[in-house]
Amino acid sequence: MELVSIEFRNPDIKLVLLRALVIQILGMGAGLIYTVIFIEQFLLGNVEISEEQDDITYVSLDGLQNATQSKSQILLIDGRSESAYHEGHIPGAVNIPYIQRDYFSEQLLSNVARETPIIVYCSSKNCNTSIELAKFLSRKFGFTQVQVFEGGWEEWVKGENPTCLCITACRQVQMGFDR
Amino acid sequence: MILYPKMAWAGTVVRVFLGVILGWAGIVKIRNPEAFIEIVKAYNLLPEELVVLWGIFLPYIELVTGLFLFFGLWHKSAVLSSSVLFLIFAAAVSINILRGADIACGCFGFNETNLYVVLLQDLVFLLCCCFLSLSESTPYSLDNFLYPS
Numbered sequence: 001m002e003l004v005s006i007e008f009r010n011p012d013i014k015l016v017l018l019r020a021l022v023i024q025i026l027g028m029g030a031g032l033i034y035t036v037i038f039i040e041q042f043l044l045g046n047v048e049i050s051e052e053q054d055d056i057t058y059v060s061l062d063g064l065q066n067a068t069q070s071k072s073q074i075l076l077i078d079g080r081s082e083s084a085y086h087e088g089h090i091p092g093a094v095n096i097p098y099i100q101r102d103y104f105s106e107q108l109l110s111n112v113a114r115e116t117p118i119i120v121y122c123s124s125k126n127c128n129t130s131i132e133l134a135k136f137l138s139r140k141f142g143f144t145q146v147q148v149f150e151g152g153w154e155e156w157v158k159g160e161n162p163t164c165l166c167i168t169a170c171r172q173v174q175m176g177f178d179r
Numbered sequence: 180m181i182l183y184p185k186m187a188w189a190g191t192v193v194r195v196f197l198g199v200i201l202g203w204a205g206i207v208k209i210r211n212p213e214a215f216i217e218i219v220k221a222y223n224l225l226p227e228e229l230v231v232l233w234g235i236f237l238p239y240i241e242l243v244t245g246l247f248l249f250f251g252l253w254h255k256s257a258v259l260s261s262s263v264l265f266l267i268f269a270a271a272v273s274i275n276i277l278r279g280a281d282i283a284c285g286c287f288g289f290n291e292t293n294l295y296v297v298l299l300q301d302l303v304f305l306l307c308c309c310f311l312s313l314s315e316s317t318p319y320s321l322d323n324f325l326y327p328s
Contacts, residue, residue: 019256020263023247027240034209035235099293128221128282 056134059119059147061159067119068092075112079122079133080153088163090121090156098122098129103134109141117145124154192316195309198249200304201261205242205305219283222271232307233273255312262308269301290326 011021059067067074068091076093078085084096096104118137122130134146149156207210216234219225225233241264247257271277275282276294 016255016259018257019253023244023253023256023260024240027238027243030243031236031239034239124276124280125281126221126223128217131217 004115056131056138057147059149060156061149063153064090064119064121064156065159065161065171067117072117074117074119075109077118077120077137078153079120079129079131080127084123084153087158089153091164094123096133098133101133105137105141109137109143112125114142115144117147119145119147119149119151119154121149124152125150127152183296187314187318190311190314191298194251194254194311194317194320197261197304197307197311198245198247201241201264202249203238203245205245206240208234208238209221218282222275223278224271224274251317251322252325254314254316254320254322258308258311259314262305262312265305265308266303269298269305272298272301 014099068076076090078089078093078095079101080089080095081097081099082095085093085097089095094108096108118134120130120134120137122128122133130148130150130152134148137143138146200270216231219230219234219237220227230251237280240260243255244260244264248261272294275295276298281293
């Protein structure tokens with residue numbers, strides 16, 4: 001088999017590093033130019049910052065406790081992974097893992113009234129999947145009352161609130177979702 | 180360095196592939212900077228002031244690096260630059276896997292949350308960079324036009 005000889009030009013490491021730095025600086029320069037142009041256009045009034053609202057509000061621990069204890073119909077959604085949900089979740093919560101949100105939402109929420117109040121949570125304040133899931137439910141399914149419990153599972157457990165395993169209270173079963 | 184002819188062509192394919200991936204990732208973030216800044220915040224690795232700067236500048240660095248790779252200009256430097264980016268991404272994702280955080284990745288359209296998949300992607304891209312670093316340049320690159328040897 002014919003071989004091709006590619007000769008190394010004995011690259012000057014300093015030159016390679018310098019050029020890599022130039023690439024990074026060019027990138028930052030582009031970002032800076034764009035930002036300056038944006039600010040200039042904004043100050044001139046040519047750009048309006050979109051105030052797109054997803055109707056997402058936040059609920060505190062107290063608010064969530066009241067909601068779960070009252071008989072008002074709310075839909076509590078656990079956005080964590082299936083395994084995390086099975087290890088323990090807030091009583092009455094249904095599991096819609098963010099990564100499989102399309103499939104689970106279709107299965108679980110297609111017949112739910114769009115005005116139903118929804119509260120979404122994930123693992124803790126450090127996760128953003130509850131917010132992303134809330135936006136998804138609001139945008140794709142048109143739910144009008146989506147709230148996020150920012151503290152998530154961590155804050156719920158810290159507050160020594162009741163928890164349960166999937167076996168004891170799976171709303172999926174109540175909703176006829178058989179997996 | 181001796182490479183089979185097909186390997187030289189593979190270099191071009193990998194270079195263009197990485198260029199498109201980086202450019203695309205940059206454009207997606209540039210089009211939705213607010214969402215990307217939110218995701219950077221969720222990674223919980225940078226102080227508040229740096230989050231915004233990182234969120235603004237990173238997409239452009241990705242885009243520019245992607246363009247250099249795509250056109251094959253300053254081959255070694257572009258490969259080095261992209262390797263650094265993928266290393267940073269892999270480190271950030273690994274830290275959050277260890278923390279057990281469930282966050283949206285912020286890579287291409289903000290959908291992926293399986294951080295193991297994201298880490299695997301980054302490692303594959305890093306391997307591509309290693310492969311590219313084996314050669315000085317690849318066929319059909321601007322380097323061959325501008326710096327013929």
